[in-house]
Amino acid sequence: RKEVEQDPGPFNVPEGATVAFNCTYSNSASQSFFWYRQDCRKEPKLLMSVYSSGNEDGRFTAQLNRASQYISLLIRDSKLSDSATYLCVVNLIVGNQFYFGTGTSLTVIP
Amino acid sequence: DAGVIQSPRHEVTEMGQEVTLRCKPISGHDYLFWYRQTMMRGLELLIYFNNNVPIDDSGMPEDRFSAKMPNASFSTLKIQPSEPRDSAVYFCASSTDRVGYGYTFGSGTRLTVV
Numbered sequence: 001r002k003e004v005e006q007d008p009g010p011f012n013v014p015e016g017a018t019v020a021f022n023c024t025y026s027n028s029a030s031q032s033f034f035w036y037r038q039d040c041r042k043e044p045k046l047l048m049s050v051y052s053s054g055n056e057d058g059r060f061t062a063q064l065n066r067a068s069q070y071i072s073l074l075i076r077d078s079k080l081s082d083s084a085t086y087l088c089v090v091n092l093i094v095g096n097q098f099y100f101g102t103g104t105s106l107t108v109i110p
Numbered sequence: 111d112a113g114v115i116q117s118p119r120h121e122v123t124e125m126g127q128e129v130t131l132r133c134k135p136i137s138g139h140d141y142l143f144w145y146r147q148t149m150m151r152g153l154e155l156l157i158y159f160n161n162n163v164p165i166d167d168s169g170m171p172e173d174r175f176s177a178k179m180p181n182a183s184f185s186t187l188k189i190q191p192s193e194p195r196d197s198a199v200y201f202c203a204s205s206t207d208r209v210g211y212g213y214t215f216g217s218g219t220r221l222t223v224v
Contacts, residue, residue, distance in 0.1 A: 034212050043201055043215035044153070087153070089212075097166065098143075098213060102152035 003027060006088050006101035014109050017078050021104045023088030024070045032091035033064055035073050037084045038103065044087055047073075078108045116202050116216035123223055128190040131219045133202030134183055143213070144177055144187050145201040153201070159185065160207070192223045 006023045013019045025033075033050035048055065050062040050071050061074040071090075075082055088101035115134040123129055135142045143158040157167040159179045167177070174193070179185040189196055199220050203213040 036213075043218050044213075045215070046212040049212065097155065097158060099155075100145075100153040 002101075003099035004088055004090055004101040006104050008102060008104060010105040010107060012107045012109055013078055015078055015080060017108075018074065018076045019078055019106065020072055020074045021086055021088075021106075022070055022072045023101050023104075024068075025088075025090045025099075026069070027090070027092060028066075028069060030069075030090040030092055033062075033071050034089040034091075034098075035060075035062060035071075036087040036089055036100070038087060039084050044100075047086070075106075078106075080108050080110060083107045114202055114204050114214050114216035116200075116219055118219060119217060120220045121222070123192055123221070125193055125223055126191045127223075128188065129192045129196075129221060129223075131187040131200050131202075131221070133185045133187070133216060135185070135202070135204030136214055137183065138206070139204035139214075140207045141205045142179060142185050143203045143205075144185070145203065145215075147199045147201060147218075156187070189221075192221075194223045197222050 004025050011019055035047040036044040037047045038044040048057050048062055050064045052064050054063045059076045063072045085103040085105050087103045089098050091098050117132045141160050144156040145153050146156055147153045156169045157177045158165055162179045175189055177187045199218045201218045202216045205211055205213050
């Protein structure tokens with residue numbers, strides 16, 4: 001079983017729409033959680049950390065549900081520039097090793 | 111800060127040749143990671159170092175792959191001999207040991223073995 005699982009999509013949404021991605025993780029000892037964004041032919045970049053109480057950064061909201069072992073990312077008022085692949089990442093207590101999901105592809109359509 | 115620097119950006123080589131990928135982590139980062147990304151398998155961790163010491167190399171596909179970190183500012187990933195199935199984007203990333211800080215990735219090396 002993979003450490004992190006995501007729906008690969010693709011998600012095709014119109015500009016201005018709200019879209020949500022979920023990600024599940026298998027190890028209850030996971031300690032830290034992140035969303036990364038990867039543009040086509042570029043490196044992944046940290047989008048935001050995910051905190052237990054949930055957190056918001058502008059149009060982006062991240063949530064963590066430890067009981068069900070999933071994290072989510074909500075994007076409101078989608079922009080064309082949000083088109084990218086969104087990677088879910090979890091970090092276990094042992095070492096500093098991060099496990100990446102395979103990513104969810106988002107295309108925002110004019 | 112220049113970020114994580116990888117070289118070369120692109121590499122095309124013939125099957126059987128030796129390939130060396132290079133990485134300079136961010137100064138002060140204690141951890142260095144080598145990842146491989148393909149469409150089929152996504153991002154796979156190959157090996158990671160802590161304070162220049164290899165900690166986990168269980169992701170290295172086979173003996174053809176080797177990685178070194180002779181000092182805190184330089185690491186190499188070598189493939190010898192290379193095979194077409196090694197074609198992928200190879201990323202280097204570094205981080206501090208503060209949990210929750212996240213990674214910084216280099217721009218990657220796009221390797222094509224023909």
